[in-house]
Every structure is written in structure tokens, then in C-alpha cells.
Amino acid sequence: MKETIVSNSEKAFVQKLITSGHRLDGRTYKETRNHQISFGSDYGSCIASLGETKVMAQVSCEVVQPKQIRPNEGILYINVEVGPMAAPQFEANRQSDLTVYLNRLLEKCYKDSKCIDLESLCIVVEEKVWSIRVDVKILNHDGNLIECASIATLASLAHFKRPDVTRAGDKVIIHTMTEKDPIPTVLYHYPVCLTFAIFGSDILISDPSYIEEAVCMSVVDEDNVGGGLLVVGINQYKEPCLLDLTGAAIHSVNIVHKAILSASERGKLIIDIVKKSIISDDTLRQKRARINYKDIITNEHRQSLIRKELSIRLKNFNTNELKQESEEEMDQDDDDDVKIIEPSKYDIVATLPKTAEINAKTGKSAWIEISSDSEVE
Amino acid sequence: MKVKVGDVVLPGDYCDEIASVGAKSKVLIGPGLKKEIDHVFVTKAGVLKKRNPSTFWVDSYQKRYIPCRGENAIGIVHQKAGDIYRVDIGGSCTASLSYLSFEGATKKNRPEVQIGDVIYAKILVASKDMEPELVCVDSHGKKGCLGVLSDGFVFKCSLNLIRKILSPSCPLLDSLKNEWPFELAAGMNGRIWIKANTLRETIAVGNAILGAEYLSDDEIKTMCNNIASILTGHIS
Amino acid sequence: MVEEDLKDFKLKPMKCELNFLNKSDGSAILAQGETVVLVSVNGPLDIKSTSQNMEKATLEVIFSSKGGKPTVSDRFKENVIRQTCETAIFGCLYPRTGITITIQELEDYGGLLPTTINCTCLALLNSGLAMRHVVAAVGCALDEAGNLIIDPTNDQIQTATATMYFVFDSREKNLVTGFSTGTFGEGVYDEALERCRAASDLVFNFYRDIVASYCNVIG
Numbered sequence: 001m002k003e004t005i006v007s008n009s010e011k012a013f014v015q016k017l018i019t020s021g022h023r024l025d026g027r028t029y030k031e032t033r034n035h036q037i038s039f040g041s042d043y044g045s046c047i048a049s050l051g052e053t054k055v056m057a058q059v060s061c062e063v064v065q066p067k068q069i070r071p072n073e074g075i076l077y078i079n080v081e082v083g084p085m086a087a088p089q090f091e092a093n094r095q096s097d098l099t100v101y102l103n104r105l106l107e108k109c110y111k112d113s114k115c116i117d118l119e120s121l122c123i124v125v126e127e128k129v130w131s132i133r134v135d136v137k138i139l140n141h142d143g144n145l146i147e148c149a150s151i152a153t154l155a156s157l158a159h160f161k162r163p164d165v166t167r168a169g170d171k172v173i174i175h176t177m178t179e180k181d182p183i184p185t186v187l188y189h190y191p192v193c194l195t196f197a198i199f200g201s202d203i204l205i206s207d208p209s210y211i212e213e214a215v216c217m218s219v220v221d222e223d224n225v226g227g228g229l230l231v232v233g234i235n236q237y238k239e240p241c242l243l244d245l246t247g248a249a250i251h252s253v254n255i256v257h258k259a260i261l262s263a264s265e266r267g268k269l270i271i272d273i274v275k276k277s278i279i280s281d282d283t284l285r286q287k288r289a290r291i292n293y294k295d296i297i298t299n300e301h302r303q304s305l306i307r308k309e310l311s312i313r314l315k316n317f318n319t320n321e322l323k324q325e326s327e328e329e330m331d332q333d334d335d336d337d338v339k340i341i342e343p344s345k346y347d348i349v350a351t352l353p354k355t356a357e358i359n360a361k362t363g364k365s366a367w368i369e370i371s372s373d374s375e376v377e
Numbered sequence: 378m379k380v381k382v383g384d385v386v387l388p389g390d391y392c393d394e395i396a397s398v399g400a401k402s403k404v405l406i407g408p409g410l411k412k413e414i415d416h417v418f419v420t421k422a423g424v425l426k427k428r429n430p431s432t433f434w435v436d437s438y439q440k441r442y443i444p445c446r447g448e449n450a451i452g453i454v455h456q457k458a459g460d461i462y463r464v465d466i467g468g469s470c471t472a473s474l475s476y477l478s479f480e481g482a483t484k485k486n487r488p489e490v491q492i493g494d495v496i497y498a499k500i501l502v503a504s505k506d507m508e509p510e511l512v513c514v515d516s517h518g519k520k521g522c523l524g525v526l527s528d529g530f531v532f533k534c535s536l537n538l539i540r541k542i543l544s545p546s547c548p549l550l551d552s553l554k555n556e557w558p559f560e561l562a563a564g565m566n567g568r569i570w571i572k573a574n575t576l577r578e579t580i581a582v583g584n585a586i587l588g589a590e591y592l593s594d595d596e597i598k599t600m601c602n603n604i605a606s607i608l609t610g611h612i613s
Numbered sequence: 614m615v616e617e618d619l620k621d622f623k624l625k626p627m628k629c630e631l632n633f634l635n636k637s638d639g640s641a642i643l644a645q646g647e648t649v650v651l652v653s654v655n656g657p658l659d660i661k662s663t664s665q666n667m668e669k670a671t672l673e674v675i676f677s678s679k680g681g682k683p684t685v686s687d688r689f690k691e692n693v694i695r696q697t698c699e700t701a702i703f704g705c706l707y708p709r710t711g712i713t714i715t716i717q718e719l720e721d722y723g724g725l726l727p728t729t730i731n732c733t734c735l736a737l738l739n740s741g742l743a744m745r746h747v748v749a750a751v752g753c754a755l756d757e758a759g760n761l762i763i764d765p766t767n768d769q770i771q772t773a774t775a776t777m778y779f780v781f782d783s784r785e786k787n788l789v790t791g792f793s794t795g796t797f798g799e800g801v802y803d804e805a806l807e808r809c810r811a812a813s814d815l816v817f818n819f820y821r822d823i824v825a826s827y828c829n830v831i832g
Contacts, residue, residue: 004465007453008493009570013530017576024580041647041720045679052635056717058680083675085715087636088655092675092715135680137717139651140634293719294644297630312532312583378783378817385825387738387817388701389746389783411703411743418784420703420743422824438631438827439741441638441656443707469657469710505708536741537830591830 003089006214014215018199025209026313030262032207035270037155037277040293043182044160047296048152050207052142057152058135059160063174066122066129074121075131078106080149086138098145105146105244106136106153109191109233113241116157117186123165123172130162132185143210146231150193155274159281160185189235190271193242194263196230201251204230204259206266217247230259236271238264380419382427386435391416398431409435439536442467442566444503449523451531451564452511454494464496464511467533467566472509474498479513480520488513488525495526495570497562526562529572530579536567538590549589552601553582557608581608624751624764624815625724629732629823631739637715639740643732646766647722650729652736656712664711669704676716676729690716690726697730697780697790703743712742723767726792727752727778731816738824746782748789749816751809753777755797761805763812777805781813 014024023029033051040046044059066073080102083092090096110116121130134156136149161182164175197208197216205212208229216227228247234240240260250256284291380390386409395417398404406412409421410433419425423437444450444466452464455471463471474496479488490496498511513523542549543563553559559573559582569586573579585604589597625646634640637653657670664671674695676687698714714736716729727750734748754765754773762769770776775795782789788806797805 004467005453005455005493007495007531008491009495009526009529009531011493012528013576013579017580020576022576022580026580040679041722042679047719054634056719060680081677083677083715084655084713085634085637085640085651085653085677085717088638088658088713092673092713133680137677139653139717140636142636290647292644292647293649294628294647297628297642297644297649312580312587385821385828387747387783387820387824388744409743418745420745421741422738422747422820424828436828437741438739439638441740443657469707470659505706 003087006211006218010211011215011218014211015199018203018205018212023205024211024312027207029204030206030266032266033209035151035273037151037274038293038296039155039159039277039281039291041291044156046152046156046159047139047293048148048155050144050148050151051209052140053144053148054139055145055148055152056137056139057149057156058137059132059156060135061130061132061160061162063123063128063172064131066126070118071126072122072129073118074129076111076116076118077131077133078103078110078136078153079133080106080136080138082138082141082145086141086145090141101246102136102146102149105193105231105233105242106134106149108242108244109150109193110134110153110157113189113191113233113235115187115189115191115235115241117188120186121162124167128172132157132160132162141210143213144195144207146193147195147207150191150233151270151274154190154192154271155278157185158187158190158274158278189237189239190274191233191235191241192267192270192274193231193233194266194270196232196259196262198228198230198247198250198255200227202255204255204262206262230256232259232263232267234260234263234267236268238268240264380425382425382433384425385423386419386425387422388418388420390419392419392425392433394427395433402431405432407432407434409437436537440567442536444468444472444500444509445565446500446503448500448503448565449563450498450500450511450566451526451562451568451570452496452498452566453531454490454492454496457490457492462490462496464498466500466509466511466564467568468509470508472498472500472511474511474513478511479524480518490525495529495531497523497526497564497570499523522562526570526572529560529570530583531568531570532583532587533567534569534587535590536565538586539563539565539567539569542586542589546594547589547597548594549585549597549601552598553585556601556605557581578608581605622763622812622815624812624819625766627731627816627819629735629819631735631823631827637740639736639738639742641732641735641739642719643728643735644720645724645728645731647720648724648728649719650725650732651717651719652729652732653715653717654712654733654736654740654742655715656740656742657707657710658713660711665709668708670702670707671711672699672702672704673711673713674698674716675713676718678718679721690729693726693790693792694730694733697748698733698737700789701734701744701746701748701782702737703745706743723765723770724752724778726750727780730780730790735820735823738820746784747817747820748780748782749813749820750778750780750790751812751816752779753805753809755795755801755805759801761801761808763808775801777802777809779806779809779813781810783817786810786813 036049038047047056080099082090082099161184164180166173197205231244233242378390380386380392411420421435421437423435427433450466452466454462455465456463462474464474466472476487482488498513501512502510515521562570571582581604628644630642633642639654642651674691676690730750754762754769755775775797777793780790
């Protein structure tokens with residue numbers, strides 16, 4: 001199954017829309033989609049969602065022999081899986097460029113930034129250390145996978161608790177969760193990856209959606225070559241720990257600077273959300289509440305399959321608060337695409353008078369009459 | 378399980394009414410129903426519907442398109458291969474569209490179609506064993522409203538939404554067309570192409586269509602009014 | 614006899630949400646008791662010509678456990694689900710195409726496989742693929758005293774001498790798939806089969822309720 005290509009209309013429309021200061025789903029340049037983090041019953045299991053993008057992360061641990069060169073350090077291993085669940089175009093059990101890319105970025109962000117105290121994972125030097133494995137599974141791909149995956153990884157690592165161990169002479173006893181309270185992982189700092197889509201030469205878009213990602217990576221015409229995706233890893237102290245650019249070269253350094261500044265604000269917010277949700281989960285657990293993934297199933301969605309956010313939305317649609325936003329009119333920049341024909345006031349093409357079900361099985365060979373008054377071109 | 382017209386049905390159910398009507402006259406069975414030796418069985422989950430005198434079908438939820446003859450679809454040109462264009466219409470395989478099946482096209486005079494263009498076409502051949510074939514002309518050689526759709530915006534939605542907005546009883550398009558001018562082409566394959574005077578109006582159309590999916594007729598009217606007033610800037 | 618036993622019998626609470634993932638053609642998340650599974654169905658899709666079947670759709674099932682490396686028991690589950698779905702799906706309507714079913718385990722507190730089968734069935738209903746019938750999986754456990762427990766909890770499964778799982782179709786309530794662990798007599802098996810068959814009605818009713826809850830918006 002090949003990925004469906006983005007049509008020229010979509011590309012041109014999104015490009016034009018963004019240059020005129022708007023976005024398809026009514027967000028501003030700096031606005032992100034809704035974050036949601038839910039935890040499973042095990043420690044270190046969480047599902048993070050960013051709008052409709054959903055990623056699950058599960059941390060597990062086992063005792064292994066340490067690496068020769070680092071005999072007193074534990075091991076952190078990150079494994080990203082993108083299967084057909086994420087979107088139909090992905091194949092199962094196959095390393096694609098995307099998985100390698102995501103894996104590498106997450107490793108850079110969490111392993112190479114040394115945010116985890118690996119030395120505390122050592123049990124016996126040169127013999128036994130904890131190996132922590134993070135399985136990141138993409139459930140739904142609706143753009144900005146890396147940001148969602150990094151939130152899931154961070155939340156699951158911070159949520160994870162490993163069993164306590166005691167050493168009695170040569171023997172190492174691993175206690176079960178009921179015998180001794182498990183130990184949380186020590187995180188020196190909380191890094192998180194944030195994505196920016198670069199449009200034109202100087203427009204930065206936070207949290208790009210699927211179509212925005214696709215459009216900014218494809219060159220529309222000659223004078224718009226500076227499209228790309230910039231990933232910034234940043235921690236709660238506003239220290240960048242990862243920079244990655246895919247796509248065309250950046251013309252000016254300012255844009256990176258701008259991205260880092262914006263990332264430090266957004267990163268702080270996200271890390272606060274992660275910390276807050278871990279604390280609230282912890283208090284619930286102390287009250288012996290049973291946390292389970294079944295809590296993410298809500299009846300109201302089942303009732304009507306309602307999508308929580310529309311992918312195409314006017315800026316002020318469905319907002320209850322009366323925001324006084326002076327929307328600049330955009331008529332000036334699309335005069336050119338209307339002047340070809342002026343659609344008559346009530347020009348709607350409703351080509352099929354009946355529903356599909358009826359037409360499908362009537363079995364008539366004659367084509368359905370197309371009313372000539374409905375013009376498209 | 379035995380079911381009646383109007384009931385919620387699951388695959389494997391059967392309806393006696395179909396058999397009794399079928400004994401007297403010819404019965405047309407639509408999607409979601411399949412005849413086996415003795416009974417007509419339901420194959421999809423949804424609601425069993427009947428149109429007099431003898432047409433039965435099941436209304437079900439679906440996102441993936443299965444090409445069907447005679448339906449209009451919106452496709453994206455994927456590849457140019459010799460005499461034909463390969464067009465992605467969202468089905469299991471790409472559809473073919475000959476360059477001769479455009480209005481006024483001859484061997485010398487090829488239509489101007491680029492890869493990535495959006496095409497509104499009618500499905501001429503659709504069978505489970507064959508690749509679907511598209512045409513952009515009607516039986517008189519006229520293009521009607523078919524052909525390449527330029528500018529505007531294309532988005533995907535569920536197949537139900539397409540049927541819903543095209544159904545004559547749905548107030549959505551009736552309410553919208555009085556508010557501001559726009560053009561719209563709805564493909565039965567779950568794609569909608571829209572174009573209006575401004576980008577903002579185009580988004581408003583898309584917003585209204587996507588928002589209508591789970592609303593009742595009255596709610597749709599209210600929503601259209603809301604959107605119209607947002608557009609004119611009366612309320613935010 | 615069986616009827617009397619089931620008069621006020623209830624399955625573990627079931628909770629379900631359809632269309633959970635917007636990029637998949639059909640998806641469902643189902644919780645039966647504490648066990649939670651997420652299933653996505655994609656298809657019919659274009660697949661490699663080597664795996665195409667001229668007669669019917671090729672079914673691919675991918676089971677992914679919560680964490681850690683894939684194991685042999687994952688392959689076993691994939692196999693069971695594929696065979697169950699192959700009878701349920703009208704594969705001959707979609708020749709030379711592929712249907713991919715991806716399963717993600719979210720919580721396992723006993724009875725993972727029956728929950729997975731029920732969830733797969735709901736995802737298939739959501740995807741709009743043509744099916745011959747729906748399927749319902751019901752499990753039962755034989756405790757040390759020799760009592761049969763329908764739809765056992767995790768603790769009951771852990772202490773049971775044998776567990777039996779049955780999958781029924783919705784037309785004639787015929788057995789589609791059956792699998793078991795432990796040892797038991799033939800008579801016990803027959804009794805378990807009959808009682809699970811009666812209990813499968815509850816699952817079918819649950820499906821119908823789910824479809825009824827959204828049917829007002831699909832019209």
C-alpha cells in the first residue's frame with residue numbers, strides 16, 4: 001500500500017493559507033493541539049496523544065551483564081515500532097526510514113543527553129546491571145510523531161518504577177512489588193522533542209499536522225524552497241539537547257534561534273503537563289485506585305463516533321468564550337484564483353441525486369444524468 | 378437472527394420480509410446484503426432500510442472505498458503511464474483513466490493533466506476482479522462537471538458523510554448556499570473538493586461539512602448560521 | 614438446566630469505543646473486565662503480488678504485546694485470530710487484496726485472547742467489511758473442585774486446573790474455534806461448550822447495543 005500523495009490543490013491551498021497567517025485547523029502559528037496522557041495499570045506504561053496522534057510507550061526492565069566499556073552503568077534501550085495500525089501505508093515488522101529516524105532522535109534526546117542516571121541502575125559492577133527497555137508503539141499517525149513519541153517516552157520513563165534489589169553476599173535478591181516498594185527512575189532533567197515546520201523562509205509552525213508536514217516537505221514552486229521540519233529537544237531548564245533538520249537548508253540563523261526560544265516556552269508547558277499527570281496518577285495509586293487503560297474508553301465517543309477536533313476548522317468555531325480577534329481579511333491574496341470564473345451565487349454541484357446504495361445496485365448501464373447547470377471548472 | 382426493516386442488524390442476520398417480497402416480485406438488494414442458497418443474509422453492521430416497492434439495503438459506517446460502477450469519484454493523478462493516467466481513488470488499487478476520455482481529446486490533442494492533479498471522474502468499470510476505469514466525459518462526449526479540478530482544497534471524510542450531504546433531505550448544502558458562494562464536488566469515495574472566493578470561506582465550507590457528520594438536521598441549520606456569522610464577523 | 618444457570622448470569626463489564634484511531638479504516642478498543650485491547654483493521658488494500666490470492670483476500674494479523682520482544686505465544690494468537698476471521702470475513706468479495714488486522718495489547722488480566730477476538734470483531738464491524746457472521750469468544754475455567762466458571766477472572770484462571778475458550782458464530786451458534794489448556798474429561802468439555810454457547814448471546818447483544826448506539830448518525 002503506497003502512501004496517498006498530496007494533491008497539488010492541497011499543497012497550494014495549505015501553502016497559501018499559512019503564508020496568509022492562518023492554519024487549516026484554526027490554530028495560530030504557536031498553538032499546539034491538545035495533549036493528553038493516560039497511564040496503564042503497570043508502572044511505566046502510558047498512552048500520549050497529541051490531537052489525534054496517539055503513541056503508547058511501555059518501559060520494562062531486566063537484569064543483564066553490563067557492557068565491557070561501561071561496567072558500572074545500566075543500559076537504556078529504545079525501540080520504536082510503526083505498524084499498519086499507525087496508518088495503512090506502513091508495513092509490519094519492517095524497519096523503515098521513519099522508524100530509524102524516530103529511534104535515533106529519541107535515543108539522542110534520552111540516551112545521549114544523559115537525562116537518566118545510568119549508574120544508579122548498576123547492581124554488581126561488571127556483572128549485573130538493570131537494562132531498561134522502552135517500547136514505543138505508534139497507534140495513530142496524524143502528524144508530529146516525534147513530539148508525541150517523546151512525550152510518551154518521557155512520561156513512561158518518569159512513571160516507571162523498577163523492583164528493589166538487595167545483595168546478600170554473592171546472591172542478588174529481586175523483590176516483588178508487594179515485598180518492597182519499587183524504586184522510581186532517577187531523571188536528572190526532563191528533555192522533550194518539539195517539532196516546527198518551516199514554511200517559506202521565515203514562518204515557523206508549532207506542532208504541524210499530517211498535511212502540514214507533508215506540504216512543508218514538498219516544494220511547491222521555485223520561489224518557495226525553504227520548507228523543512230526542525231526538531232528541537234529541550235529540557236525544563238530551557239537547555240537545548242537536540243537539533244535536527246529535515247528538508248531544505250535554512251537561509252537564516254535567526255529562524256533556529258526563534259525556534260529554540262519558542263521551544264523553551266512550549267517545552268516548559270509540556271513538561272509541566274507530564275509532571276502534573278504523574279503526580280496525580282501517583283496520588284490516585286496511593287489511594288489504592290485501580291488505574292487501567294479502560295478509563296480512556298468513554299461512552300460519549302462510542303455513542304456517536306465523534307471526533308474530538310475537526311481537522312478543518314475556522315479559528316473561532318465552537319469556542320464559547322467571546323474572543324475579540326481582529327481577523328484580517330484575506331481577500332487580497334486570492335483574487336487571482338477566483339477571477340477565472342465567478343461562481344454564480346447558488347452554484348452547488350450535487351451530482352448524485354440519490355444515495356450510493358440505490359445507485360450501486362440498480363444495475364443500469366446508462367450513466368446518471370449530469371445536470372448541465374452545475375459547472376465545476 | 379431474524380430481523381425486520383428498520384432494525385439494527387449484524388452480519389449473519391436474515392430478514393423474512395425480503396424472502397416474502399421476493400416470492401412475488403423481483404427484489405433489489407443493495408450493499409450489506411448477500412444472497413446465499415436459501416436466505417438473504419446481512420453482511421454489514423448497521424440499519425436495514427427498504428425503499429418501496431422492493432429495494433433493500435443496509436446503512437453502515439465505512440471509511441475505505443470499494444469502487445462501484447456509475448459513481449462519481451475524486452482522484453489524484455498518481456502516475457502517467459503511456460496512454461493512461463493512474464489515479465488514486467482510495468480503493469484497493471489505482472484506477473486507470475485514458476487520456477482519450479476527456480472532452481475533445483484526440484491522439485494529437487492531449488488533455489493537460491499533471492501528476493498530483495485532482496480529477497473528478499465517473500467510474501465506468503468497477504469489478505472486484507478488475508482494475509477500475511474512469512472517464513471524464515458522459516455518453517455524449519461532453520464533460521459536464523467532470524474533469525480536472527483546479528485550485529480549491531480536497532479533504533477526506535467517511536463515506537457516510539458524503540451520502541449524508543448528498544441526500545436530498547440534508548439541509549447542509551441548502552443552508553450554506555444561501556450564505557456565501559462556493560463550489561463543491563463530492564466524490565463517493567470519501568473525498569470532497571471545495572472552492573470559494575477566499576481561503577477563509579473555503580475553510581468555512583470544510584468546517585461546516587466535517588462538523589455536520591454527527592449532527593441532526595436542526596443542529597446542522599444552527600451550525601450553518603453560526604459559521605455564517607463567524608464569517609461575517611458578527612460574533613467570534 | 615443450562616438456561617437456569619444463566620438466568621442472572623453476567624459477563625465481566627464490557628466497555629467499547631469504535632473508531633478510536635482516525636487513520637485506520639476500522640478500529641475498536643474493548644475492555645472486558647480489566648483486560649483491554651486495541652484493534653485496527655485496514656483493508657482491502659493493495660499488496661505485493663507474491664502474497665495475492667486470486668480467489669479471496671489475504672488476511673494478515675499482527676499481534677503486538679505490551680512491551681518486550683515478540684514471542685512464540687504472540688504468533689499462536691495471530692494464528693488463532695486469522696483462522697477465526699477467515700471464516701467470518703467474506704474474503705471472496707475482495708480478491709487479490711490484503712486485509713491487515715493489527716492488535717495492540719493494552720492490559721492483560723486474564724482472558725486476553727477472547728477479548729482480542731471480540732475486539733477484532735468489533736473493529737471489523739466498524740470497518741464496513743462484508744462478513745458472513747459475527748463471532749463471539751467466551752472463556753470458562755474448571756476449578757479444583759470441578760466447577761465450571763464462565764468468563765473467569767484473573768485469579769480464577771490462575772488457580773484453575775483447566776481453561777477452555779470457545780468462539781461461536783452468530784448464525785447457528787456453531788463452534789468456530791476452540792482452544793484449551795490443562796486436562797479435563799469429555800463430559801466437562803461438552804457441558805462447558807453448551808454453557809459458553811448460551812453465554813455467547815450476551816456478547817452478541819453487546820455488539821448489537823454498540824451498533825445501535827451509533828446507528829442514528831450513520832443514516
